[in-house]
Amino acid sequence: MSKKALYSLLTLLLIAATILTACAPAATTTPDESSTDGGGEEPEALSVGIVLPTKDEPRWLQDEERFRDLFAEEGYDVEILFSEGSSAKEAQNVEALITQGVDVIIITPHDGGAAAAAVEAAHEAGIKVIAYDRLITGTDAVDYYVTFDSIAVGEAQAQYLVDHAEGEGNPLYLYAGAASDNNAFLFFEGAWKVLQPKIADGTFVIANSDEAEAVADKPELTRDEMATVIGQITTNWDFNTAKTLAESNLTAADAEMKGDVFILAPNDGTARAIADAFASDGDVTSYVVTGQDAEIASVQYIIDGKQSMTVFKDVRTLVRDAIGTAVALLKGEEPDTTGSYDNGVIDVPAKQSEVITVDQSNVVEALIDSGYYDASEFTGLP
Secondary structure, eight states, rough: OOOOHHHHHHHHHHHHHHHHHHHOOOOOOOOOTTTTSSSSSOHHHHHHHHEESSSSSSHHHHHHHHHHHHHHHTTTOEEEEOOOOOHHHHHHHHHHHHHTTTTEEOOSSSSSTHHHHHHHHHHHTTTTTEEEEEEEEEESSOOOOEEOOHHHHHHHHHHHHTTTTOOEEEEEEEEEOOOTOOOHHHHHHHHHHHHHHHHHHEEEESOOHOOOOOOOOOOOOOHHHHOOOHHHHBOTTHHHHOOOOOOHHHHHHGGSEEEEEEOOOOHHOOOOOHHHHHHOOEEEEEEEOOOOOOOOOOOHHHHHHSSOOOEOOHHHHHHHHHHHHHHHHHHHHHOOOOOEEEEEEEEEEEEEEOOOEOOTTHHHIIIIIIIIOOOGGGOOOO
């Protein structure tokens, strides 16, 4: 065969090979297959997206870690997005998850009312919605609510103050979470239920809210009445806002509203900020201050005597409940529930987790012995 004929034959063979390769079906690879080590059957990917409100509060970083750990234990990947304290960013996150084609969205709303439009878009796309720790209000596009018993949290905080008060005329400083967060109302509702009788009988005297004084004779407050009070004492869940408000309250307070004081602080971050303000006032001889979330920094404050208590909400339990609810929905099953919450449009089926009061007397048992934290995280443990 001539050299020219040989070149022609080779060219034809290359063209034929190219055509056959282009027409052959492509191999498919799932995300799980791309990371397999070649042994065993890989689990089916779980189509769940999670939207958390902010990275600025240690509480939500705890939740992120627990979600990743427990989903990993189940052999699943999960997409976790943060809303940066913005309802607009939250809506973008939900839209991104809709585009990704998830089947379930677990969301902690930055603003319970503002989140309604985002979850309605998810519902229209056929996605199930689980409100996580904060209720989404004003919409029927919420399938389930996984939460701690928020009223019980407020009750536990208030009961701690009551249990440590003696005599009459004890100055009581009230602080609340963000007025945009339905939980802030539930916490305050629970606290007011316990504190109001002790305000009425003179055990406590409200030191920093004339709006609360105006309704001090009412055992139960309407939503509007609570909104008025919370509007005056809100910290917006912000440490700097909390400290500035506490300092302003102390500057305006008469001498009889100092001395031994009692402080309803809504969570650990604000509790530390408020405690620092009161500790810096020379006319405050002692204070009892509440908190919640058992953040590492606040646990150290409790050990050091700078914060009195925290309400421990075991995120491991809450995350397991959320995962269990999501898996049930994906399997077409009915998730377990323990109650329901009125969100202004529907009663949302809910799974509630218990809470525990933690102070110096049980901090080791509740948080170290239970495996929630390692003792090496702290100094001066009792």
